[in-house]
Amino acid sequence: xxxxxxxxxxxxxxxxxxxxxxxxxxxxxxxxxxxxxxxxxxxxxxxxxxxxxxxxxxxxxxxxxxxxxxx
Numbered sequence: 001x002x003x004x005x006x007x008x009x010x011x012x013x014x015x016x017x018x019x020x021x022x023x024x025x026x027x028x029x030x031x032x033x034x035x036x037x038x039x040x041x042x043x044x045x046x047x048x049x050x051x052x053x054x055x056x057x058x059x060x061x062x063x064x065x066x067x068x069x070x071x
Contacts, residue, residue, distance in 0.1 A: 005058055008051035015048035 021027045034040040 004054060008054035011048050011051035012055050015052070
């Protein structure tokens with residue numbers, strides 16, 4: 001289960017960087033790399049969204065369980 005949390009964390013970071021670029025420079029890195037509105041871009045957005053749900057559920061765990069999930 002640890003690999004799910006780690007992948008979700010990486011995808012949340014990628015999503016956060018992309019939104020930072022959109023907000024600061026009006027530059028969407030995902031759309032630039034994979035094409036605006038392409039199937040690949042949509043899949044990436046879905047995975048980033050799902051990873052946010054995993055991150056939220058990980059935050060809901062008590063501290064000791066969260067430490068075990070991250071180890």
